[in-house]
Amino acid sequence: DTGVSQNPRHKITKRGQNVTFRCDPISEHNRLYWYRQTLGQGPEFLTYFQNEAQLEKSRLLSDRFSAERPKGSFSTLEIQRTEQGDSAMYLCASSLLIGGGAYYEQYFGPGTRLTVT
Amino acid sequence: DAKTTQPNSMESNEEEPVHLPCNHSTISGTDYIHWYRQLPSQGPEYVIHGLTSNVNNRMASLAIAEDRKSSTLILHRATLRDAAVYYCILSSNSGYSTLTFGKGTMLLVSP
Numbered sequence: 001d002t003g004v005s006q007n008p009r010h011k012i013t014k015r016g017q018n019v020t021f022r023c024d025p026i027s028e029h030n031r032l033y034w035y036r037q038t039l040g041q042g043p044e045f046l047t048y049f050q051n052e053a054q055l056e057k058s059r060l061l062s063d064r065f066s067a068e069r070p071k072g073s074f075s076t077l078e079i080q081r082t083e084q085g086d087s088a089m090y091l092c093a094s095s096l097l098i099g100g101g102a103y104y105e106q107y108f109g110p111g112t113r114l115t116v117t
Numbered sequence: 118d119a120k121t122t123q124p125n126s127m128e129s130n131e132e133e134p135v136h137l138p139c140n141h142s143t144i145s146g147t148d149y150i151h152w153y154r155q156l157p158s159q160g161p162e163y164v165i166h167g168l169t170s171n172v173n174n175r176m177a178s179l180a181i182a183e184d185r186k187s188s189t190l191i192l193h194r195a196t197l198r199d200a201a202v203y204y205c206i207l208s209s210n211s212g213y214s215t216l217t218f219g220k221g222t223m224l225l226v227s228p
Contacts, residue, residue, distance in 0.1 A: 004160075033215065042204055042218030043161065056215065091160050106216060108160030 002027060004109035006092050012115045013082055020078045021112045025094030032075050033106060034067055035091040036060065043091055049075060050097065082116045089113050121205045126223040129195045137190040137222055139205030144185050147209055151216065152179065152190050154201040161204065161218075164190065200226045 005024045013019050025032050030051050035043035046065070047057045051072035061067075064082075069075040079086055090113075093106040122140040129135045141150070152164040165172055165179045167188070172179040178191040192199055204221040208214055 035216075035218075040220070042202075042220055043216075045215040045217065048215060093160070105163035105166075106161075108162065110158075111160050 004092055004094055004107050006090075006109040006112050008112060009110065010113050010115075012117065015084060015116055016081055018078065018080045019082060019114065020076055021090055021092075021114075023075045023077070023092030023094075023109060025074070025092070026096075026107055029094035029096045029107070030072070031095045031097050031104070031106075032069055033093040033095075034075070034077055035093065037089040037091055037111070038087075046077075079114075082114075084116045087114055087116045121207060121219055123203075123205055123219065123222045125220070126225065128225045128227065129192075131197060131226055131228050132194050135192040135195045135199070135224065135226075137192075137203050137205075137224065138187065139189070140187045141205070141207055142186045144207055145209065148185075148207045149209075150179065150181060150185075150188050151206040151208060152177070152203060153206065153216070153218075154203045155221070156198075156201045164203070195224075195226045197226050197228065200224055 007022045033048040034046040036046055037043040045058050046061050047067050049069040052069050064080045067077045089111040091111045093108045095104045095106045097104055149168050151166045153161040154164050155161045165174055165177050167179045167181050180189045202221040202223050204218050206216050
């Protein structure tokens with residue numbers, strides 16, 4: 001299966017530490033999205049890339065958050081100086097944008113669950 | 118993006134049809150209606166989408182009201198594997214931009 005993969009699946013860290021998550025999208029998908037989901041809520045958009053370019057960032061993405069997609073393939077999401085409020089599931093999704101009126105469903109990974117103690 | 122309203126939860130029995138409603142009274146003429154679902158401990162997955170006409174695929178059917186202010190996701194025969202949170206989402210494009218999820222409807226399926 002060559003779906004979206006995310007690593008690690010779980011991360012426990014202490015407040016103030018930095019963490020980095022990785023997302024490997026479906027091969028050849030040019031769009032990659034990051035979402036965050038807290039308990040009982042739907043996913044909230046954080047940011048997305050088209051190839052290596054970061055095209056949009058949510059106001060939820062504070063200065064402590066940074067995302068990269070250096071070669072237009074995998075992406076990393078780093079959180080610096082973690083806070084307890086950062087505890088959530090971080091979801092990655094990818095899609096293939098080719099134009100011509102096609103529909104572009106997003107394929108989601110299983111997520112990385114972050115717990116900040 | 119326009120807002121959607123869904124019931125918090127619904128219950129169904131296995132092998133019965135399920136109709137999941139979604140109200141979107143402020144929908145604009147170019148908004149697509151997307152449905153995603155999230156099984157326990159998994160990321161969301163695409164179910165179906167539509168613009169104006171009713172749609173069918175192997176997973177479900179989407180019935181869109183004539184005025185487009187509401188839609189209904191139809192699962193023809195619910196199985197235990199269909200127990201999930203179902204999200205109705207509007208976006209002003211065919212899915213390539215970001216998705217704005219609400220809280221969705223939690224579907225419980227009993228054997």
